[in-house]
Amino acid sequence: MPIIESFPQGTPIWADLQSPDPQGAAGFYGRLLDWDVTPADSETGGYALASRHGVPVAAVGPLPEAPGSGSMWTTYFAVGDCDAAARAVTASGGSVLLEPSELLPGVRLAIVADPAGAVFGLWQEETGSPWLREEPGAVDWVELVEAGCESSFDFYETVLGVGVSQMAMGDAAYYLFEVGEKSVAGALEPAAALPAHWLVYLNVADLDAAVARLTEFGGATLGEQASAPGVGRWIDAVDPFGAAFALLEPEPEPA
Structure with a gap:
């Protein structure tokens, strides 16, 4: 089971869900993904903590107070200095939606948006907490979905310190955000007109059953299933409260 405990600058470090019905959302994902959910308290900033095998996978909390906020998944990226990264966001054409603050003990974070409006988080922590990844029920991948996404790459390189490479994905171009030699996130242009956003892929053992x-349980699929060699099968989805995500059944490892 991949338990990640080291998070270099620019690496995804956490994902959480903001929902108009946190208790209902926690119940939905708990049943869908076999989560163990600990009720929200002050130590978790008012978020319910989800885990599998005793290792945290995500959290579920209320909608922020900002006007017009909707239910959504937020991906956070590790930064060495949250305040400096937030300043780089505005200097590079993005916006700061939640100023850097210590909302969790030992964690300084901010919520920001890139120049096209894709929302994500900055997360500064002295010692990384364990995060279960790439296992059924856990986050498998995160992806920037944005028309003209190439125009935002300089922004991410400046704010997060990532590199960007390109690979073929069928007939379309697919981009990878890289930290050192490791690919940590993806980026693509949507086939249809969609608001810019970061999409969270949740790992499942059997896509059809999921x-x-x-x-x-009240969710719905969006569009058709897709697949790619070396990746697996996936489908976009929405939970009963309006948050978009994707389900991914990874291709089995070669024997």
């Missing part, structure tokens, strides 16, 4: 549970 889709059946999704619809049974």
